[in-house]
Structure formats: C-alpha cells, structure tokens
Amino acid sequence: MRSFVLLSLLVGLAAAAAEFQLDQEGLEWLQVIGEGWAAPLDGFMNEEQYLTCLHYQHIVTSGGKMVPMAVPIVLPLDTATKSALEKESIVTLLSPKGEKIAKLSGLTFFEHRREERATRTFGIGADPQHPYIEKIMAGGEWLMGGKVEMLVDRIKFNDGMDQWRLTPAELRLKFTGMAADAVFVFQLRNPVHNGHALLMQDTGSKLKEQGFKKPVLWLSPLGGWTKDDDVPLDTRMAQHHAIIKNGVFGDIDVVLAIFPSPMLYAGPREVQWHASARVQGGATHYIVGRDPAGMKHPTKNALQPALGDDLYHQWHGQSMLKLNPILMKQLTLLPFHFASYDKVAGKMAFFDPKRKDDFVSISGTKMRKMAKDGEEPPPGFMDPEGWKVVSNFYKGVKVEL
C-alpha cells in the first residue's frame, strides 16, 4: 500500500530527501496527529509510546504522568522500505495523491509484532475476519516512529465536506465564541434518527436544569475509514446536515464537525480514544450507549458460545470510561436513555418497560436493511429529508452536499 521514493538527485550540497507515501489510513492518522486530536502525542508512535499504549492504553509524559491514549497510531512499512529509510534523519510524507504533506523527524524503527498488536488491542485472536485486524495483519514487518511537522496549512479532501473539518483548536474557539459553558459530544457513525435527537434534546434540557446557561451539542461523526457495510461519510454528513436544518434538535445549539480518525471496532478500548480525542476539542460532557465501537464477533464467540454473538460485553465500553481515572477528571459522563419506536404514540420515545410491547426496536442494521429494500420506516422514526438521503444512497443516487 505504501511505497518510498529516494530522490538521489543532489542539488549543490543539499542532502537527498527521502519520501514515504501514505495510504489513505496513514493520511487519516496524520491528520489526527497534525491537528492535535492525540495530544500530547506529536508524531507516529515510537516504540516506548507504542508499548505503553498497547499495555496501559495511556502514554507517559516526560514528567512521568499517564495520559489517555488507547489506540496505537503507527506507520507500518516493509523490510525493504525500512532498510532504505533507516539511514535518514528526516522523511517527507506524501499524500496518496503524491502531495508533500508533512515531515517526519527523529525517526525510529521497531518490530511490528502484528499478532501481539491485534490480540492486545481487540481482545480476540488475530482473526483477519475482523476488518481492522485484516489491515494490521496485511501491514509490513516494521513500524516507523517520528515527530510530525505539517507542510500544508490543513489537510483538504476537496470532497464537498471540508467545511465540516475543524481542528480541535478551531472547535474550542467556536465553542468559546458561542459562550458554551457545557459541550456534550455525541460520537456517531450512523445516520441520526429521532430517538437520538430526543436523547440529545433531553440531555440539553437536563444540563440547563443543572445550571448550565449554554449547553452546546457537538455532533461528531467519525470521518475516517469504516468497514464496507457502514453508511459512507458523505451520506451521513448530508443526512446530519438535513436534520439539523429541519430542527430535530429543538432549541439546542448544534455544532456539526467531522472527527478525522479511522474506525477500529475495538469496543471498550476505542471508546476511550473517542472520548480523549474530543477532550482536545473542548468537550466537557460525553454520552455513551450500549456497545460503543462494537461489532459482531467474527466467529460468533465460537470458543464460548454462551457469551452470544457480540465481540464485546455491551457495558464494558461505558465501564472503561467510568474506570479511567484521568479521563473522568476531564469529562463528565452523561446517562444514556434508550429510545425506541413507540407504536402507540407513533414516534420515537424513551423506552418504558411497563408497556414494553408498545415499542419496536429499529437497529442500525435493521434501518440499513429497510433502506436497501426500499421500505419506508414508520412515520416519526427519522426526519423525512434525512431518511431520503439514506434511502437515496441505497438506490445509488449521488449524494448532494
């Protein structure tokens, strides 16, 4: 996926400039690092950072402080590329299109122990049926660490969505400009239905009841790589834009901005990454539901069928946020209330166990299936313009942004 070009053409006394071309995932991680989402990490991980991340889900500052950093941010390369680059002190990173995009300095090279990375990160065997483990196992034998210095003002994708790409510093400025005294994040990688909107409205009201004057909802869709059967980013952004425009969040102020990270599907480990990165952008409150960043077990828990089909325990994601003593000094965790389709009321409503037969659950999978099959969801499930965006995607209609 990656290749290198060694420019041996010497101009006067200028040294040869080694180059390394990033693939799309590498570019996404570069954006994550360059924009400061992973601060204080300021480059692709060296071995010490990688090891503490893998073992502790934190990195350690030079002062000996643990800082949350739950997922490895690394640059794999093959042996031939490593041999060519290891004499260099600086490498120029190229985008997949060949643009010089950043410098990497203070280079270090260390073993990419892929099985160990996969098993410690995901808590399952190194099974390439897990889509991110597939990527890990296909990576080179080595990892290259180094400090990132951006050569471009910002990474642009020219895909009609750059207006929603704000850096953590820009987001903080924006929230300050809005006089926000609480910023509550909703991380998502699915279209937003009216159950989500109800929860967000309710959360905003509760924050006001707690005394906050100006709670702001930061709708923060994940913008990097996702697995093939997820709804693509452009469809999701068009859907989010439509529903905000149509007022589904009521009188709560909303900021819509893309989180540039790739998705890992690493459950209780990844939810901590999702939260710590948003702290950089000014988040003060975080909402987490059941099984965040989860997926089905690739072999349906064949080793222990009694655990069911899910890869992770549905509440371990929330537990790991609650149990992280450093994150919990930075963020307040907000309760998640499950909203479902209330057949009697004809709208999404908080689930009421006393009349549970009145409710129908419409999961993300079920929603995608309905859209694929050209079925209409019950009225009140989703803002109609938002639904049209989703269903158009499955009809092959080009998204308008």
Place this chain on the structure above:
Amino acid sequence: MRSFVLLSLLVGLAAAAAEFQLDQEGLEWLQVIGEGWAAPLDGFMNEEQYLTCLHYQHIVTSGGKMVPMAVPIVLPLDTATKSALEKESIVTLLSPKGEKIAKLSGLTFFEHRREERATRTFGIGADPQHPYIEKIMAGGEWLMGGKVEMLVDRIKFNDGMDQWRLTPAELRLKFTGMAADAVFVFQLRNPVHNGHALLMQDTGSKLKEQGFKKPVLWLSPLGGWTKDDDVPLDTRMAQHHAIIKNGVFGDIDVVLAIFPSPMLYAGPREVQWHASARVQGGATHYIVGRDPAGMKHPTKNALQPALGDDLYHQWHGQSMLKLNPILMKQLTLLPFHFASYDKVAGKMAFFDPKRKDDFVSISGTKMRKMAKDGEEPPPGFMDPEGWKVVSNFYKGVKVEL
C-alpha cells in the same frame, strides 16, 4: 476442579454456610492476596478491578490513583456453582484438602470472558498450547469476586519448605533487622548457576560503591504452579539452600524466601507483577534480564515467522518495567550483565565480546538436558553440591530438605 458444598444444617438461628473448594492454583492466589503481595488488592478481583487490570495493568484506588497490578487474580466457577452461591453474602473458602481457610465477603459475579482474558493478557490467540491459557480456557464461565479474610494464621504446605515462606511484612521486618539499606531482588524459577552468583556479587559490590552500607540480596524463587518441564520447587529450594551454604554469593547477605504466586508465562506483563509484588516485601532494587517470564511461541510465530520462535520480544520485559512510571518511583532497576562459561578461565564470567569464541552459553534448557542425560557440566559452571541436587532430581532421587 472446584466444587461447593451448601451446608443446609441449621443450628438454632445460624444461617447456612456456603463453601467453595479452591484448587491448588486458587490456594496459591489466596496466599498471594492474604499475605499482601498484591496490596492494595484485598480479595479476588471484582469486575472493575479485573477490567482495569486487563486494560491498564493497574487497578485504581478509591482516591483515583493507578496502582500497578498487571495480572488478573480471579476465581473462576461454573454456572451451577454460581447459581448456588449468588444468593450468599459470604462464602467459606476451603483448601484443596478441605480445610476452612478463608472467608470471602461482598461477593460479586461476572462473566469470565476467557478468550478476551487470554488474548489481552498474553498478546497471542487463545491457544491452549500455552500452558496458562490452557488453564484459563478450561475455567468456568463465571468469575467470583470478594474480599478475603483469612481464617488461618498462615497457609502451611507441610512440605519441608514452610521455613522459607515469609510474608511481605515478615520480610520487611527481617530486612530492617539486618539494617539493610538496599534490598535487591533476584526473581527466579531455575537452579542458580555461578553466572547468576557472579552477577549478584557484582551487583552487591556496585551498590556498596554507590554508598549503600548494607545491600541485601533477596533470592526470591517463584513457588506456585509452573509448567511441567520446569524444575520443581523442592529441587530448586534444595539447590538454592546448598549453594548459599557453600558461599557462592561471597560476602553479600542473602535472604532466601519463596514468592507464592503461580507462574503465568506472560512476559512483559508478568515481569511487572513480579516486581510490584516484591515492593510489598521491601524490595528497593530489581534486576531483570532478557525475556523475563517468557517462553517459546506455541506455534513458533506461525503468523509472522520473521519474529523467531520466542513468544515475546526479548527486551520488552525490561522496557515495560522502565516505562512503568509508578513502579519506577518505587524500585531502581539494576543493569543485567550476561555471564557465560569462559572456557579459557574455566569458570563463569561476564561475556566479553572481544573474545567471544572463548565463551559457551549454557541455557536453562541445555542445563536441564545435561542433567537428564547424566552429563556433567564443565567445572565451575555450578556449585557441585547444587549440581548434585539438580542431577539427582532427574535421576529420580528423592529431594532432601
């Protein structure tokens, strides 16, 4: 392996007393907990402790402080036993011989997600060819947490080795009584050869050069479960006792005391457990060599043969000690110098790369093979009385303690 007995015989108003019989490994962990090696952990882990241990290799105090605790200390049980016990508030723990040995209170029950535990702990797939993973995968579907209260003054094994079983508090008292101002630990699970002894003598001298008046060597053999091809504890203790008596450590004071933990073969994770547990007993300095708590990869790294046959990177154990900011405030790491058999000098000596052909390495595996085959090691490799103990074991001669 474990069973429970519900004594339903009510004497007057006394409540029924539920009992749970520990297997040998459970008894060893109970000793670890009861004697304070895992402090502040004071019982078998509840789910919160288990999750932070698994994810962070630390537990979190009620004050929000991270404390090193690298290996799960848990009590597995099957579904039938769980169903019977979950109504109880206190369970009496029985030794494998049926003795009432401790009370477990504040009971909690949670899923024993065995694949997740194995992969996160060891960094490989849940392969039962790894001897501790075999134990995990054979365990029940549930884990039982609870606070331990010992019912016996101390756990005795009546195996001729109880005089070497000192609690952390007793060890601290002993070191204080010796006026030790440095306690350097050598964790081991193999017979001690003269190369080890040379390193210990040299370490003692260097500590004196650094200004310590009374450095004490704490020879700390692991006393719990080990895999079948390791040298058994009684043979090792007889060997250690013989070589100390014969003065192989020179003028360095030595305390020989058993560390009661089972072995996990978890490499860079386990070395942190080995170190943090010794801090409880008063260790101030720690020596770590290549590939601590390591073993061969069960499938010789079939997924990535370029990594060689070892399960762990040989220096990651040392790295994880160095990188642990909390442990490194409690312990000073001492350099490890590799000693090997010097054919010219006819003794064990620090390896000299300038005349590397003069040296022969005698690994633990090679040593065991020589003893098995009835071969004599070169003179000067090991104290002769110590060697006799080892070779007698392989001849089937009963160990005298």
